[in-house]
Amino acid sequence: MTIEINVDRTVEHLGRGPLSRDEMAATVARDIPDGSFVNLGIGQPTQVSNHLSPSSGVVLHTENGMLGMGPVAEGDQIDPDLTNAGKIPVTELVGACYFHHADSFAMMRGGHLDVCVLGAFQVSEHGDLANWHTGAPDAIPAVGGAMDLAIGAKDVFVMMSLFAKDGSAKLVPTCTYPLTGLACVSRVYTEHATFLVGPDGVTVVETFGLTYDELATRLDVPLRRLEP
Amino acid sequence: MTTIADTAAEAVAGIADGATVLIGGFGMAGMPVALIDALIDQGATDLTVVSNNAGNGDTGLAALLAAGRVRKVICSFPRQSDSYVFDDLYRSGRIDLEVVPQGNLAERMRAAGAGIGAFFCPTGVGTPLADGKETRTIDGRDYVLELPIRGDVALIGAHAGDRMGNLVYRKTARNFGPVMATAAATTIAQVTHVVEAGDLDPEAVVTPGIYVDRIVQVGQERA
Numbered sequence A: 001m002t003i004e005i006n007v008d009r010t011v012e013h014l015g016r017g018p019l020s021r022d023e024m025a026a027t028v029a030r031d032i033p034d035g036s037f038v039n040l041g042i043g044q045p046t047q048v049s050n051h052l053s054p055s056s057g058v059v060l061h062t063e064n065g066m067l068g069m070g071p072v073a074e075g076d077q078i079d080p081d082l083t084n085a086g087k088i089p090v091t092e093l094v095g096a097c098y099f100h101h102a103d104s105f106a107m108m109r110g111g112h113l114d115v116c117v118l119g120a121f122q123v124s125e126h127g128d129l130a131n132w133h134t135g136a137p138d139a140i141p142a143v144g145g146a147m148d149l150a151i152g153a154k155d156v157f158v159m160m161s162l163f164a165k166d167g168s169a170k171l172v173p174t175c176t177y178p179l180t181g182l183a184c185v186s187r188v189y190t191e192h193a194t195f196l197v198g199p200d201g202v203t204v205v206e207t208f209g210l211t212y213d214e215l216a217t218r219l220d221v222p223l224r225r226l227e228p
Numbered sequence B: 001m002t003t004i005a006d007t008a009a010e011a012v013a014g015i016a017d018g019a020t021v022l023i024g025g026f027g028m029a030g031m032p033v034a035l036i037d038a039l040i041d042q043g044a045t046d047l048t049v050v051s052n053n054a055g056n057g058d059t060g061l062a063a064l065l066a067a068g069r070v071r072k073v074i075c076s077f078p079r080q081s082d083s084y085v086f087d088d089l090y091r092s093g094r095i096d097l098e099v100v101p102q103g104n105l106a107e108r109m110r111a112a113g114a115g116i117g118a119f120f121c122p123t124g125v126g127t128p129l130a131d132g133k134e135t136r137t138i139d140g141r142d143y144v145l146e147l148p149i150r151g152d153v154a155l156i157g158a159h160a161g162d163r164m165g166n167l168v169y170r171k172t173a174r175n176f177g178p179v180m181a182t183a184a185a186t187t188i189a190q191v192t193h194v195v196e197a198g199d200l201d202p203e204a205v206v207t208p209g210i211y212v213d214r215i216v217q218v219g220q221e222r223a
Helices: A021-030 A044-051 A101-109 A146-152 A212-217 B033-042 B061-066 B084-091 B102-114 B177-183
Strands: A011-013 A037-040 A059-062 A066-072 A090-098 A115-118 A122-124 A155-159 A187-189 A193-196 A202-208 A223-225 B003-005 B020-023 B047-050 B070-075 B096-099 B119-121 B135-138 B141-146 B151-162 B184-195 B214-217
Touching: A021 A044, A021 A155, A021 A187, A037 A044, A044 A115, A044 A155, A059 A101, A101 A146, A101 B102, A101 B177, A115 A146, A146 B102, A202 A212, A212 A223, B020 B177, B033 B061, B033 B151, B033 B184, B047 B061, B061 B070, B061 B084, B102 B119, B102 B141, B102 B177, B151 B177, B177 B184
Parallel strands: A011 A202, A037 A059, A037 A115, A115 A155, A155 A187, A202 A223, B003 B214, B020 B047, B020 B151, B047 B070, B070 B096, B151 B184, B184 B214
Antiparallel strands: A059 A066, A066 A090, A187 A193, A193 A202, B119 B141, B135 B141
């Protein structure tokens, strides 16, 4: 982890929560420092861009070869030669630049990106990430740029629901799904809480709509409070 | 020496059965659809295709797969909302798949084009995609040995090409084109505009003509 957190003790937001997806995206955006180079993964993480103000100076990277990506294209703006990593037509901002795929992943792998935000099936207490394959026998494996992003960005933030549809926690002692990367995630943003993960295990930064103690009873991983 | 072909059929002439074909594009952006259509007509089969995806909808790479010409796909992301042609072939056991992390796909082709025998890469360490590969710890960090991916042929799309074979691209349609151009024995580019030598700013050329064997203009009158 390279980005500092902005509180010195665990905060319980009992009056709000669980967060909506849009509120989760706003929480992630709040924690991205001004001027960062950021990659937002396909799907839910793209919503983070709705909460980044132009004055923040944050520059969005898309792995298909662009820095300075703008919002989704509408109407006459749509250009089949200009898409994001999800193949959705996007726009370019003033000062944008293009580069080929090997350069795009070199800047990622080389540690030049400050933050990437990814979705996940599971995150382990030490920051292992599983987000590319369920391992189901009939599933067609598809990894895209997930493994490169996971080990490349200086900070990897995961944005996910804390519990799967079957009620099982997605923040786990050890991932049971096939791994995307080892010890690569630094933070996990969920509707119920924001966590730091890493070599020291799981630290709760803030909770939404429940107490730290209530949260602890719903998870199988040991939790720590953030203390000054 | 770059030749300017009059038709896409002339551009893809000679591609052999069993060839490894690098096909540019990220989704449909940068995909050389005219060259792929010409390859379908040309008839080469038992191909190994290297591309980021495994076809979208019914056109381009998906049409080549549907025609039954592809034995194996090496790609990063086959499964998409509109990859039904590939999905059916894969589920019925009629096509082989090697999934490669997207950056490794690009870098393995870059290595092939740059004369690198192999490289140690941190991507995929500890994951199923590194199974069976040599690993090494360098300065405390773990890496996986990755081998080059070489093509017999590269089919790429570009915006403009001059008579020297120099290419420029447009926006994110650049994607894999410049790397694939370096990694194949024969590189064939479809371009929107063929221009005279001198018409491209030498400072702005993205793919130097040394990598490009054949160019064909599609979709527009030749300049």
